[in-house]
Amino acid sequence: MSVIFVLIGVSVLVAGGFLGAFLWAVKSGQFEDKYTPSVRILFDDDKKEEKKNKS
Amino acid sequence: MTKSKETNSAQEILCYHCGDICKDDSIYKEEKFFCCQSCRLVYEILDENGLCKYYELDEKPGITPSVRSKTKYEFLEDEQVKRQVLNFSDGNTGTVTFLIPQMHCSSCIWLLENMHRLDEGITYSRVDYPQKKVNIKFLEEKTSLKKIAELLDSLGYEPSINLDSTEKKIKSDHLKKLYYKIGVAGFAAGNIMLLSFPEYLGLEKLSDPEFHKLFGYLNLFLSLPVFFYSSSEYYISAYKGLKNKIINIDFPLFLGILVLFIRSLYEIILQTGAGYMDSMAGLVFLLLVGKLFQSKTYESMNFERTYKSYFPLSVTLIKSGVETTIPLSKLKIGDRILVRNNEIIPVDSILFRGDGNIDYSFVTGESAPVQKVLGEIIFAGGRQTGSLIELEVIKNVSQSYLTQLWNNDPFSKEKESSLQTFSNVISKYFTLITLILAIVGAAYWMPQSFDIALNVFTAILIVTCPCALALAIPFTFGNLMRIFGRNNFYIKNTFVIEYLSRIKSIVFDKTGTLTQNKKSEISFNGRELNEEELSMVKSLTRQSTHPLSRKLFDFLSDSAVKQVDKYAELTGKGISGYIGKNFIKLGSEEFIAESINTQENLINDNASRVYLRINETICGYFSVSNAYREGLKETISELDKDYELHLLSGDNESERYFLKSFFKDPLQMYFKQSPENKLKYIKVLQNEGQNVLMVGDGLNDAGALKQSDVGISISEDVSNFSPACDGILESEKFSKLPDILKVSKQSISIIIISFALSFIYNLLVLVIAFQGLLKPIIAAILMPVSSISVVLFSILLSNYSAKRRGFK
Numbered sequence: 001m002s003v004i005f006v007l008i009g010v011s012v013l014v015a016g017g018f019l020g021a022f023l024w025a026v027k028s029g030q031f032e033d034k035y036t037p038s039v040r041i042l043f044d045d046d047k048k049e050e051k052k053n054k055s
Numbered sequence: 056m057t058k059s060k061e062t063n064s065a066q067e068i069l070c071y072h073c074g075d076i077c078k079d080d081s082i083y084k085e086e087k088f089f090c091c092q093s094c095r096l097v098y099e100i101l102d103e104n105g106l107c108k109y110y111e112l113d114e115k116p117g118i119t120p121s122v123r124s125k126t127k128y129e130f131l132e133d134e135q136v137k138r139q140v141l142n143f144s145d146g147n148t149g150t151v152t153f154l155i156p157q158m159h160c161s162s163c164i165w166l167l168e169n170m171h172r173l174d175e176g177i178t179y180s181r182v183d184y185p186q187k188k189v190n191i192k193f194l195e196e197k198t199s200l201k202k203i204a205e206l207l208d209s210l211g212y213e214p215s216i217n218l219d220s221t222e223k224k225i226k227s228d229h230l231k232k233l234y235y236k237i238g239v240a241g242f243a244a245g246n247i248m249l250l251s252f253p254e255y256l257g258l259e260k261l262s263d264p265e266f267h268k269l270f271g272y273l274n275l276f277l278s279l280p281v282f283f284y285s286s287s288e289y290y291i292s293a294y295k296g297l298k299n300k301i302i303n304i305d306f307p308l309f310l311g312i313l314v315l316f317i318r319s320l321y322e323i324i325l326q327t328g329a330g331y332m333d334s335m336a337g338l339v340f341l342l343l344v345g346k347l348f349q350s351k352t353y354e355s356m357n358f359e360r361t362y363k364s365y366f367p368l369s370v371t372l373i374k375s376g377v378e379t380t381i382p383l384s385k386l387k388i389g390d391r392i393l394v395r396n397n398e399i400i401p402v403d404s405i406l407f408r409g410d411g412n413i414d415y416s417f418v419t420g421e422s423a424p425v426q427k428v429l430g431e432i433i434f435a436g437g438r439q440t441g442s443l444i445e446l447e448v449i450k451n452v453s454q455s456y457l458t459q460l461w462n463n464d465p466f467s468k469e470k471e472s473s474l475q476t477f478s479n480v481i482s483k484y485f486t487l488i489t490l491i492l493a494i495v496g497a498a499y500w501m502p503q504s505f506d507i508a509l510n511v512f513t514a515i516l517i518v519t520c521p522c523a524l525a526l527a528i529p530f531t532f533g534n535l536m537r538i539f540g541r542n543n544f545y546i547k548n549t550f551v552i553e554y555l556s557r558i559k560s561i562v563f564d565k566t567g568t569l570t571q572n573k574k575s576e577i578s579f580n581g582r583e584l585n586e587e588e589l590s591m592v593k594s595l596t597r598q599s600t601h602p603l604s605r606k607l608f609d610f611l612s613d614s615a616v617k618q619v620d621k622y623a624e625l626t627g628k629g630i631s632g633y634i635g636k637n638f639i640k641l642g643s644e645e646f647i648a649e650s651i652n653t654q655e656n657l658i659n660d661n662a663s664r665v666y667l668r669i670n671e672t673i674c675g676y677f678s679v680s681n682a683y684r685e686g687l688k689e690t691i692s693e694l695d696k697d698y699e700l701h702l703l704s705g706d707n708e709s710e711r712y713f714l715k716s717f718f719k720d721p722l723q724m725y726f727k728q729s730p731e732n733k734l735k736y737i738k739v740l741q742n743e744g745q746n747v748l749m750v751g752d753g754l755n756d757a758g759a760l761k762q763s764d765v766g767i768s769i770s771e772d773v774s775n776f777s778p779a780c781d782g783i784l785e786s787e788k789f790s791k792l793p794d795i796l797k798v799s800k801q802s803i804s805i806i807i808i809s810f811a812l813s814f815i816y817n818l819l820v821l822v823i824a825f826q827g828l829l830k831p832i833i834a835a836i837l838m839p840v841s842s843i844s845v846v847l848f849s850i851l852l853s854n855y856s857a858k859r860r861g862f863k
Contacts, residue, residue: 005269012246012273019242026234036184039161040168043112 072098073211074115093120097210101166104173109166116162118211128208130369131201131216133380139368140200140216142190148178150192151200153207153214158187167212174198174206216368230350237343240285243277244336248835250274254329255832271323271330278332282316286339288346296479304478304525307486311520312339318513331517334834338522341842349529349549351536358547358780366401366435366452370394373445383452390448394439402435402448403455409444413437436754457730457754477553477803478528481810482521489519496825514824517834523813523845527806531849535802538857543785544795551781554765555799557746561694562737562759564751565704565714568769569683571786576682577610581667581675588669590614591634595641598622599630603665604641606679629666640668647673683717686790691717693793699745703728703736705755734758750792754778767792794860801856809849816841 025031068077070090077090085102089095097117101109109116130136143150158167163182167189170180176198181190191203207214250270252258289305289312296303312335319330371393372381378393383401386392391407394400400413411427415437424440427433433446435455452458497512532549539546546552563569584592593611596604598619622632629642640647647666665677684690694700702714702724711724725736733751737759740747749756749763752770757778760766768780769789784792820837 004266008250008269008273011249015242015246019238022238022242023235026231026238031231031234033183033185036164036182039164039184042161043165043168 069115070094070117071110072115072117073119074117075119091119093211096120100173100210106166106169106172109162112165113160113162116160118157118159120209120211120213128201128204129371130367130380130382131204132199133369133382135382136368137200144195147195148192149195149200150190151203152188152190153204153216154186154188155207155212155214156187157212158182158184158189163212166210170203170206174203177203233343233347233350236285236288237340237347239280240336240340240343243281243285244333244340247274247277247333247336250277251329251333251835255835267329268326271326274330274332275320275323278316278319278336281336281339282312285343286312289342301479302483302486304482304521304528307482307489307519307521308342308525310486310489310516311522314513314516315520318517331834334517334838337835337839338520338842341839341846342522342525345526345529345533345846348533349536351533351540352548353540353545358783367399370401386448386452388448388451392446392448393443394446395443396439396441398439400433400435400437400439400446402452403450404433404435404446404448406431406433407445407447409442411444412439412441414440459731461757477806478524481524485519485521485524489516492519492821499825511825515821518820518824519817520838522838522842523816524806524810526842527809527813527845527849530846531802531805531809531853534850534853535798535857538854538862539795542791542862543788544782544791545784546782547780551765552799552802554746554781555748555796556803558698558748558765558796559745560699560701560740561748561750562701562703562733562740562763564733564749564753564756564759565702566706567752568750568756569687569702569714571682571684571771577606577677577679579675579677581673584667584674586614588674590617591637591639591669592641592667594619594634595622595630595632595639598632599624603663603679604630607641607665607677610677638670641665644676684786684789688717690790690792694796697796698748701725701736701740703733703759705729730755730758734762737762748796750784751778791861794862798857798860798862802853805849805852805856808852809845812848813841813845816844 068080068088069075070077071087072089072094075090077088080088082089082092082095084095084098087098089098094117097120101107131140137144141149141151155163155167158164164184167182168180170189170191171177174193174197176194176196177191178194179190179192182188183190193203204214204216250273253266253270289309292303292305293309296306315331315335315338319332319335322328322330323332366383369380369382370386372379372386373391373393386402392402392404406427406429408429411431411433412424413427413433414424425437432449434457435452436457450456453462493512493515496515497508500508500511529549532552535552536546536549589611593608593614594617596608596611597616598604617634620633622630624630625642625646629640629646631638631640631642633639642665644664644666647668663679665679667674667676691700700723704724704726705728706726711726714724725732728736733756737747737749741762741764747763747765749759749766750769751760751766752768756766756768760768760778760780765782766780767782767784768778769786770783771786784795816837820833823833
């Protein structure tokens with residue numbers, strides 16, 4: 001049963017990792033603009049486009 | 056060349072750049088048609104730099120650039136201004152953030168983020184679309200602030216530059232903190248619940264008591280950041296409230312959280328029970344989510360504008376023949392300044408040289424320019440149209456006729472939003488009742504056992520924690536705020552809805568509020584004109600950019616356009632030209648006729664008149680007046696049922712009779728009101744105990760909008776400037792005003808019903824708590840259930856209430 005002590009410790013650590021990831025995301029400004037990135041990702045890279053045009 | 060015309064059903068050519076209807080097919084390039092030269096110019100710039108993808112991303116994304124003077128951005132060369140505008144500069148690279156209200160589609164984002172292809176000096180540009188901002192990094196060697204601003208302007212994205220940008224930063228920091236707190240609280244709540252599962256399932260007796268201990272201490276450890284960090288706002292707010300002798304909603308919340316924590320701490324340390332840490336963390340998490348939901352703001356709109364946002368940052372000073380650019384704040388009485396076409400006059404001054412032709416649409420909403428002659432006083436806030444003028448400053452900027460409005464009280468203090476809100480009134484009684492109940496419960500058990508008495512006392516305080524109330528309010532108002540936003544009514548914060556529900560009287564401004572700015576009613580008085588003559592008028596008006604000409608041109612949409620020779624425009628007077636052999640004159644009466652018929656001048660019907668003369672005959676005049684909003688009559692009579700209506704107009708009384716037919720009896724109409732009169736009028740109403748809603752538009756309403764309990768600004772174009780207010784309503788939705796008020800009223804009922812619902816839960820648990828039988832499991836189930844059901848209930852009900860009133 002004592003393995004549960006270890007498992008609980010690990011689970012709290014994993015959860016803490018996710019909390020850290022969330023805090024980092026907020027800090028780096030990912031929650032400031034929730035709209036523009038969704039549009040930006042749809043723009044094609046220009047270099048690729050040029051290649052396409054040539055072929 | 057085969058011209059592939061872009062046509063719509065009416066065989067009209069649509070501009071390739073902006074999608075407007077082209078007058079004819081005279082402006083084109085590479086089989087693409089444009090409505091004007093400016094649009095074609097933008098296309099050419101983009102084409103040259105291989106940026107035509109702009110047109111592929113979204114349909115007709117372009118904006119027609121406005122005509123700008125060459126010196127419009129000259130002030131950005133000034134070192135002091137530069138320092139204020141730049142976010143950061145180390146001498147090599149600078150960063151700057153421009154607000155670009157015209158941004159409207161994904162093409163805009165794409166183009167603005169590809170600015171580096173138009174200007175070598177730009178190394179990086181990033182768009183924040185919801186805030187309509189673009190962040191630009193540039194090399195100061197290769198380009199300058201001025202050049203970037205001019206580039207943006209030439210593409211149609213006119214940057215709006217003002218110096219009070221520090222405020223926004225605080226707001227976004229506050230939001231960031233809220234996210235941190237929610238993250239911490241959510242993390243703790245989830246883990247504590249997980250660790251409490253043995254408790255919920257009654258397994259603690261089966262397992263090792265060591266687990267019990269470990270779980271208890273882990274819970275305690277996890278709850279510490281929730282208690283000390285996540286919920287800290289509530290302690291501060293409760294303390295502030297008490298300091299002002301107010302028991303606000305945060306006080307009973309603070310009490311609940313505190314009792315939950317202390318009792319749990321006690322139980323865990325003495326090993327008498329598992330504590331209620333799960334309930335506490337869950338409660339704080341839900342409350343903070345409610346706060347986030349309520350904190351929605353329309354970032355791209357600014358509700359705090361003062362005259363400073365309208366005025367230029369710097370002026371061109373002329374001293375013994377030498378022109379220098381100085382910041383506006385350094386301007387002194389007696390200085391000579393130059394104001395060019397399309398520039399705003401920043402200070403009351405006397406016209407010293409040039410033809411003054413001032414457009415006061417910023418101030419009054421009236422777009423027809425006012426003519427000024429030498430020696431006349433020109434009030435600040437007008438925009439010069441036409442040639443350059445020289446002015447002598449006669450007042451300080453802050454003492455001008457218009458700007459001294461901002462020296463009034465309402466501008467120096469914030470509207471006290473937290474004082475008399477609904478929740479504060481309720482929480483006062485609520486706190487009192489719970490305290491009495493808790494003491495009665497404790498007193499009842501006291502003779503038997505101190506332990507049970509303490510248990511009951513804390514249990515009651517825990518159970519009655521007004522989380523339902525604290526959640527019903529942000530979710531109802533927050534949801535309504537979003538619904539209003541979808542229907543083009545944007546409010547500053549959720550308090551506005553509550554104030555709207557308490558409105559007793561409504562004050563309207565006339566020009567620009569009840570009347571439409573863009574649309575006008577045009578009629579021709581005089582002898583009947585034939586098609587030939589109408590087309591001549593149209594051809595002539597096409598040459599001019601004067602607002603009246605534009606209106607006439609739009610009015611005569613069916614007529615053909617002809618060649619005009621020897622076109623001449625006399626600023627402030629009229630236009631003339633030859634069409635074929637006919638000499639046409641359009642303009643003011645004195646411009647047209649040799650002698651003025653004074654008798655007719657007496658009839659003042661508040662409409663602008665444009666006289667028409669063909670060769671030697673005066674055919675009559677076009678009467679151009681502002682049109683009242685569609686559905687105005689229905690809207691007003693709807694409002695008249697429930698509210699006392701007032702009208703304050705800066706105009707003369709000429710339309711009093713006409714307006715009387717709109718309003719029913721108890722209407723107070725006042726004309727020729729100065730901005731300061733308007734403010735004072737609202738104050739008088741408020742002193743009579745009225746809650747006043749002001750509906751206005753121009754800067755002249757700014758004082759009244761600020762003084763009123765709720766100020767709504769009507770705007771033709773939401774991205775445009777509007778004075779400081781609590782809400783911005785798009786002018787098309789003016790007829791929705793009665794519905795908005797009704798839904799706001801209903802929202803209070805929704806909150807009361809939600810509250811009653813949670814009260815039923817509370818009563819149930821209260822009975823248990825009174826008997827001293829409150830188990831953590833019951834609290835752990837019932838508290839979230841009651842909270843979540845209240846949230847769902849208030850959202851569904853407010854959705855329903857808004858839908859029934861025809862909101863999307």
